[in-house]
Amino acid sequence: MQRPPSDADWMAATIALARRGRSASAPNPNVGCMIVKDGRVVARGWTRPGGRPHAEAVALAAAGDAARGATAYVSLEPCAHASPRGPCCTDLLVAAGIARVVIATRDPDPRTDGAGIARLGAAGIEVETGLLEADARTAMAPWWTRQGEWRPFVTLKLATSLDGCIAMADGSSRWITGERARAHGHLERAGHQAILVGRGTLAADAPTLDVRLPGLEDRSPKRLVLTSGSAPVGWTAVASPAAVEGVDSLLVEGGAGAASAFLAADRVDRLLLYRAPILIGGGKPALGDIGLADLADAHGRWRLADTRLLGSDRLDVYERIRII
Amino acid sequence: MQRPPSDADWMAATIALARRGRSASAPNPNVGCMIVKDGRVVARGWTRPGGRPHAEAVALAAAGDAARGATAYVSLEPCAHASPRGPCCTDLLVAAGIARVVIATRDPDPRTDGAGIARLGAAGIEVETGLLEADARTAMAPWWTRQGEWRPFVTLKLATSLDGCIAMADGSSRWITGERARAHGHLERAGHQAILVGRGTLAADAPTLDVRLPGLEDRSPKRLVLTSGSAPVGWTAVASPAAVEGVDSLLVEGGAGAASAFLAADRVDRLLLYRAPILIGGGKPALGDIGLADLADAHGRWRLADTRLLGSDRLDVYERIRII
Numbered sequence: 001m002q003r004p005p006s007d008a009d010w011m012a013a014t015i016a017l018a019r020r021g022r023s024a025s026a027p028n029p030n031v032g033c034m035i036v037k038d039g040r041v042v043a044r045g046w047t048r049p050g051g052r053p054h055a056e057a058v059a060l061a062a063a064g065d066a067a068r069g070a071t072a073y074v075s076l077e078p079c080a081h082a083s084p085r086g087p088c089c090t091d092l093l094v095a096a097g098i099a100r101v102v103i104a105t106r107d108p109d110p111r112t113d114g115a116g117i118a119r120l121g122a123a124g125i126e127v128e129t130g131l132l133e134a135d136a137r138t139a140m141a142p143w144w145t146r147q148g149e150w151r152p153f154v155t156l157k158l159a160t161s162l163d164g165c166i167a168m169a170d171g172s173s174r175w176i177t178g179e180r181a182r183a184h185g186h187l188e189r190a191g192h193q194a195i196l197v198g199r200g201t202l203a204a205d206a207p208t209l210d211v212r213l214p215g216l217e218d219r220s221p222k223r224l225v226l227t228s229g230s231a232p233v234g235w236t237a238v239a240s241p242a243a244v245e246g247v248d249s250l251l252v253e254g255g256a257g258a259a260s261a262f263l264a265a266d267r268v269d270r271l272l273l274y275r276a277p278i279l280i281g282g283g284k285p286a287l288g289d290i291g292l293a294d295l296a297d298a299h300g301r302w303r304l305a306d307t308r309l310l311g312s313d314r315l316d317v318y319e320r321i322r323i324i
Numbered sequence: 325m326q327r328p329p330s331d332a333d334w335m336a337a338t339i340a341l342a343r344r345g346r347s348a349s350a351p352n353p354n355v356g357c358m359i360v361k362d363g364r365v366v367a368r369g370w371t372r373p374g375g376r377p378h379a380e381a382v383a384l385a386a387a388g389d390a391a392r393g394a395t396a397y398v399s400l401e402p403c404a405h406a407s408p409r410g411p412c413c414t415d416l417l418v419a420a421g422i423a424r425v426v427i428a429t430r431d432p433d434p435r436t437d438g439a440g441i442a443r444l445g446a447a448g449i450e451v452e453t454g455l456l457e458a459d460a461r462t463a464m465a466p467w468w469t470r471q472g473e474w475r476p477f478v479t480l481k482l483a484t485s486l487d488g489c490i491a492m493a494d495g496s497s498r499w500i501t502g503e504r505a506r507a508h509g510h511l512e513r514a515g516h517q518a519i520l521v522g523r524g525t526l527a528a529d530a531p532t533l534d535v536r537l538p539g540l541e542d543r544s545p546k547r548l549v550l551t552s553g554s555a556p557v558g559w560t561a562v563a564s565p566a567a568v569e570g571v572d573s574l575l576v577e578g579g580a581g582a583a584s585a586f587l588a589a590d591r592v593d594r595l596l597l598y599r600a601p602i603l604i605g606g607g608k609p610a611l612g613d614i615g616l617a618d619l620a621d622a623h624g625r626w627r628l629a630d631t632r633l634l635g636s637d638r639l640d641v642y643e644r645i646r647i648i
Contacts, residue, residue, distance in 0.1 A: 158487075160487075160488065161488075161622070162488075162595070162597060162626070162640075162642070163482075163484075163488050163609065163610045163611045164484065164485075164486075164487050164488015164489065164609065164610065165488065165609075168616065168619055169613075172618075172619050173619070174619070175619070176619070260605055260606075263603060263605060264605075271486070271603075273486060276623075277626045277627070277628060277642060278619075278622035278623055278625070278626065279587060279595075279611065279614060279616075279622060279625075279626070280611075280614075280616055280619075280622060281584055281587060281588075281611040281612060281613055281614030281615075281616055282584075282609070282611065282612045282613035282614070285487065285488065285489075285606070285609055286487045286488065287487045287603065287604075287605040287606065288605060288606045289493075289605055289606035290603060290604075290605030290606070291605075292492065292603075292604055292605055294496075295492055295496050295497070295498070295499070295500070295602075295604075298485070298602035298603060298604060299600075299602055301602070301603075302486070302601045302602065302603070303601070304601060304636070304638075312628075314628075314640075316486075316638075318486070318601060
């Protein structure tokens with residue numbers, strides 16, 4: 001017989017639920033919640049698009065009476081502050097008769113930050129905190145980055161030849177990567193609140209910067225252009241990497257100028273490297289100056305998080321090593 | 325009970341033997357030979373350094389009387405021409421009483437090319453040809469390339485950052501890749517008859533271009549420099565990629581000028597791409613102009629043959645797609 005699932009197993013599944021809300025839950029964190037009773041899942045929930053209802057409210061509504069005496073796994077400490085947009089989740093958990101709450105990580109929002117845990121404990125609920133904390137923060141990285149640093153979580157996408165070129169010397173770049181890699185790039189667009197390009201890329205590629213995947217056309221993100229000037233209709237001008245506002249997750253699509261500006265400002269959290277098995281030679285490099293003064297300083301900053309083949313192209317996903 | 329090994333199994337093992345002689349058998353092909361009798365290996369051989377004795381001679385000497393009635397697996401058609409350096413292998417196989425010979429591929433050398441097969445047949449030996457032919461040619465690729473085109477088999481090594489730079493703008497390149505990747509590069513040196521660098525790399529890195537692996541110091545290859553001028557002591561000047569003579573396997577180590585010259589001449593058969601998880605930005609690109617006129621022409625030329633992690637670096641091995 002298989003061993004029964006552990007708290008860590010349930011929490012891992014809860015964090016996977018949290019990821020489902022990742023691109024749509026803003027301005028609220030993308031939380032997952034799983035209600036478990038007698039070794040079985042009673043109900044599941046994750047933060048709905050726009051941030052409400054919260055994950056706990058979704059799961060408790062689905063569980064109904066079955067929540068009584070059950071354990072609730074949540075990827076983030078339940079909120080303890082009243083809001084005109086809905087009830088606070090600690091009150092909902094208490095009212096539903098939940099016996100035990102397992103929390104991955106505390107909510108850094110000063111209106112909750114420990115207050116949710118305290119209120120649950122005062123109501124006689126058993127509370128455990130800190131299970132798979134790093135995994136939960138990674139799953140919520142866009143929101144977490146914004147919460148902690150008031151800036152968006154930034155993904156930089158580069159599509160290059162094996163020798164690191166993003167175009168031929170004359171600017172031709174159609175196509176370097178193949179269909180599957182480009183479709184994956186569209187999926188990444190759909191997962192971000194906004195995309196950003198430099199002025200040159202806007203002039204060259206503007207018509208193509210939408211989401212072209214069946215069923216995901218309505219997920220096309222906001223469009224930002226990095227420029228000291230004005231932006232065309234449908235676009236928002238951003239003067240510098242530090243000036244992106246009201247966005248949790250940003251995909252920087254190019255070109256080399258925009259990419260380098262974000263890297264020089266250390267505003268890139270995740271790197272998508274699509275690489276085609278071709279050599280260009282003497283083409284346009286992926287990056288310009290990013291302010292590196294010493295080769296030793298370049299090391300220890302990026303960790304390979306994922307790698308896969310997309311047709312004959314390779315995608316490597318790197319994450320910026322930070323303490324969050 | 326396991327199924328007994330098939331002819332293809334024995335041949336695969338024979339081709340693996342052939343690879344052992346790959347860097348040292350010049351000017352002769354690196355052949356493997358396995359003598360099998362009653363389902364057991366009686367003896368094995370591969371071409372010795374310098375090209376003699378041949379693989380068949382080595383294996384037959386080890387087999388002695390046990391060769392009588394046995395099957396010989398050979399990766400290349402046994403030679404049929406007399407040489408002052410040794411007996412011809414078809415005569416040796418006949419004299420030893422071999423009953424059956426299985427051959428992966430015919431010898432394109434016009435002195436043999438089918439004559440070995442004919443002589444074996446005339447002596448009453450059962451002969452089969454063409455088993456794992458492509459594998460055998462790949463295992464002998466350096467020799468095969470030279471035999472067919474009278475040029476060396478060329479491997480190009482590039483060690484770059486994720487953005488395709490081989491150095492910072494000021495020329496600093498120590499270190500981009502880590503210890504394990506550099507050790508692997510030394511192993512590749514030991515597997516080639518010669519290495520080649522451009523003039524600039526010679527001036528900057530000459531003292532480091534040896535094999536620094538315990539036990540392999542004596543495998544340091546010949547040293548070539550791509551220059552229209554003269555070469556320093558211990559080095560041989562080569563005026564162009566087409567002018568490399570007397571070498572079966574060549575490792576082009578850098579810099580961008582030498583790499584680009586060999587690629588522009590379509591003389592690169594294998595690409596070693598060591599890539600460190602760092603970004604440099606605005607550094608020295610791996611390649612200059614390689615004569616690419618249209619992006620579409622860049623596709624379909626390289627096939628990923630191997631990929632591995634070496635510490636935090638990645639090695640991708642690409643092979644030029646050719647019909648050999």
